[in-house]
Amino acid sequence: MPTQTTDTLLSARHLGVRFGGVLAVNDVSFDVRRGEVLTLIGPNGAGKTTVFNLISRIYNPTTGSIAFEGRPLTRQPPHRIAALGIARTFQNIELFEHASVLHNLLVGRHTHRRTGVLHDMLFTRSARAAEVEAREKVERVIDLLDLQHHRDATVAGLPYGVRKVVELARALCTEPKLLLLDEPSSGLNVEETGDMAFWIQDIRAELGITVLMVEHDMSLVSRVSDRVVAMNQGEVVAIGTPAQVQRDARVVEAYLGPSEGVAPAPEAIR
C-alpha cells in the first residue's frame, strides 16, 4: 500500500446543491489528500455524481466552496479545469468513437499544449518540438496501460472493457494532478474489474496521481482506496478506511435500512 500524505490537494467545504425542490447535496465537506485514492460511495441518489459535477465545474454549488491547491475552484470556468490539473472519466464512456485510439489520446494531450495556433504557425520548430513531446507522452501512457495492440484501432470497434481503459488513458494524457473516475467498474465483468483495480493502483504507484472516484463495487473500493467518504441522501455519513466505513452504523443503515443491526458484507454494498 503506497504511502499517504496529509498534504491537502482538494478541499470541499459545506457544499450544497439544490435542484428545484431536491436538496441533492447538503453541507458536504471532505479533503482529498495528495497521493491518495479517495472513493465516494453511497446508495443510488446519495449525491455522489453531483459532487463530481461540482468539482468538474459542470454545476455551481448553491452554497459552500471548493479549493484546489489552496485556490478557489468554484470561480473557475469549466474549460479551465484540465489546464489546472483535473481530468475525469465518465460513467458512460465519452470518446471520439470513429477515431483511432492514438488520435483520441493525442486530442487528450492537446489540452496540455502551451502554444496557440498562431504561435505554432510562426514558430514551427517549437511547434514541432511540442508535437514530439506530445507523442512521447502519449506513447508512455500507451505502454503503461498496455494499449500497444489497440493503438491504431478505431474506438467504436473495441470491446467495452478496452474502451474504458482508453478513456482512462486519455485522461492520463493531460498529466493531471487529480484524476476523477466516475464508476470505473460500471459495465465491466469480474475479470475486467480486477484489471481496472490493477490500473488504478499502477497509476498511483507509477505516476503519483491522486485519484477521487465514485464506485459501487466494494471489492474494487476495498482493494484500491486509502479512504472512503460514504454519502446518503445528499450528506456525508462517514469518512474513514474502507473497513471502518463498512462497519459504520450509519452506512449500514443507509444501505440496508434502520432495522438491520449487522455490518453488510462487501457485496451487499452496491
Ligand SMILES: Nc1ncnc2c1ncn2[C@@H]1O[C@H](COP(=O)(O)OP(=O)(O)OP(=O)(O)O)[C@@H](O)[C@H]1O
Ligand atoms: N440535473 C438534475 N436535476 C434535478 N435533480 C437532479 C439532477 N442531478 C441529480 N439530481 C437529483 O439529485 C439527487 C442526487 O443525485 P446523484 O446523481 O448525485 O446521486 P448518485 O449518488 O450519484 O446516484 P447514482 O449512484 O444512482 O448515480 C437525486 O435525487 C437526483 O435525482
